[in-house]
Amino acid sequence: MMSRLIGDMQRHRRTLSTTVVEETVAAAATLVSKWHPDDHHSSLFLHASSPEADHFLRAAADLHRAMLFFASDPTNAHNGHGLVQAHHLLDTAMRRLQLELPRLLAPPPAGSRDRLRALADTMMSAGYGKECISTFKEHRRAALAATLRRQHTTVQVQLSKLTWEQVDDNIQSWLAAARIAFSSVFPAEKELCDTVFAGDASVGDAVFEDVANNQAANLLDVAEAAVARARRAPERLFRVLDVHDALTEILPEIMSVFGDRSEVAKRGCSALFKAGEAARGALANLEVAIEKEPSKATVAGGGVHPLTRYVMNYLVFLADYEGALDRINQQQGSPERSWSIGWLVQVLMRKIEAKAGSYREAALRHLFMANNTHYVARKVAKIPSLGDDDVAKIPSLGDDDGEAQDAARRHVEAYVRAAWGKVLKAIAAADGVEVEEAVMQAVAKQEKWNQFSEETLHT
Known part of the structure; x- marks a missing residue:
């Protein structure tokens, strides 16, 4: 009797539960019929009221629970019909x-958000996570x-078809685009993924990787391709250093986000x-280019050599990248050899001293050294990073700017002695014609020094 009563109560409770679930x-x-997916013209979340959108999400969750309820007793034919209906509505x-x-x-x-x-959360809980993630990622x-294309339009595979000038132009836009x-x-995209899939952090991470990794790799491809196209040419070093600076800046962001x-x-x-390796290669090639500069012709009147002007203006510009040079020298896996502006000035001065030997006249040799030493000293003074120890290692410059000027002055004095030597010899020989010619030559050489000295103030 008691067992029958308990059975009746359980059937009554199940019938009551079934009635509630069916309702x-x-x-x-x-609600699902009102917002049927075949109606593409209106939006549940953008056009309907906020409470109705919330009711729809709750209704979807209720349909999932109803499916679980009907599936709990598959032997009941009535439950089978309810399960099919709930599943159809849930899928809709x-x-x-x-x-x-x-x-x-x-x-x-x-x-x-x-x-x-x-x-x-509703789609994932209802077993439609695959559809949700696929739609989100697509x-x-x-x-x-589209956002990144608006920032930077170059595609990496196209770089091989461009001239260096075109690559250079594209890299300038890449520098800004990569930083942004x-x-x-990318941080905003990561935040969006983390917010939408907050219910499972691993899902958010995986979705972000699928969405962003290829785009990030494409941006880095551009940098690598541009560095490769630079081919370690000294004249392309500055663009390589720009890329190195940008990568140094964005790498912490990459570590944080990805x-x-x-x-x-x-x-x-x-x-x-x-x-970094490309920059080191360009500096090595610059050193070789200085050492093997092939011109044999002397500069008329012992003036500043074109090599001196080019290299020193190059190094003054390079001084703006001292931070990058320091980082490259400290780069893990780099050879023991460190590159510095001071070292390259030393290489230049040794080459200038060698070129001075091309002059037959002692006066012009000293004038050439005076002009070039004076020019280098003035440019070195514009490079604050060169300390006294660096300057002291540079041939003909001494320990500081004052000594550099003294070195130039000594060359001038030697030049003057050599230039006026003929005058003194002519006077000693009491030859008026030779005295006049020697004086005119000496004055002309003196004027050349004054002229070149003035030019170095403005170059």
């Missing part, structure tokens, strides 16, 4: 949410690519290393 399904059916509701997802993402309107998260990939992308665009063990981080470190 819930019926209410959900009304999910298709509606899948339709709404891109609308909330393009672009995300104010306050939409909470709704995006609620929509994603839309965000396209949106991210890694400091702003993770220090991510493929993007590895690519960033590789690109930075390659830029």
Whole structure:
């Protein structure tokens, strides 16, 4: 008797529960029918009221729970019909949410992130996570690519078809685009993924990687391709150093957003290393170019040699990149040899001293050294990073700017002695004609020194 009573109570409770679930399904059916996915003209989240959108999400969750309820007793034929109906309605509701997802993402309107998260939670909980993630990734990939294209239009595979001048122009836009992308665009994308898939951090991380990794790799490809195209040419060094500076700046952002063990981080470190190696190669080639500068002709009147002007103006410009040079010298895996502006000035001065030997007249040799030493000293004074120890190692310059000027002055004095030597000899021989010619030659040489000295003040 007692067992029959308990059985009747259980059947009554199950019947009551079934009635409640069926009523819930019926209410959900009304709302799902109103917002059927075949209706593409209106948006549940953008056009309907906020409470109605919330009711729709709850209705979808109720349909999922109804399916679980009906599935708990598959032997009941009535439950089988309820399960089919609930599943059909749930699938329809999910298709509606899948339709709404891109609308909330393009672009995300104010306050939409909470709704995006609620929509994603509903789809993931109902077993439609694959559809949710696929739709999200497809839309965000396209949106991210469009954003980056507006910042920078070059595609890496096209660089091989461009001249260096075209590559150089594209790198200038890349420098700005890369900084914006890694400091702003990618962090914002990561934040969006983390917010929408906050229910499972691993899902958010995986979605972000699928959305952003290829775009990040494409940006780094441009840097690597441009560095390779520079071919370690000294005249292209400054653009390589610009790339090195940019990579140094954005690498911490890459580590923070993508993770220090991510493929993007590895690519960033590789690109930075390659830029450093390319810079070292360009500096090595510059040293060789200075040492092997082939011209044999002397500069008329012992003036400043074109090599001196080119190299010193180059090094003054290079001084703006002292920080990059220091980082490259400290770069892990670099050879023991360190590159510095002071060393390259030493290389130049040794070459200038060698070129002075091409003059037959002692006076012109000293005038050539005086002009070139004076020019180098003035340029060195514009490079604050060169300390006294650096200057002391430079042939003919001494320990500081004062000694450099003294060195130039000594060459001038030697030049004057040599230039006026003929005058003194002519006077000693009491030959008036030779005295006049010697004086005119000496004065002419003196005027050349004055002229070249004046020119160095403005070059």
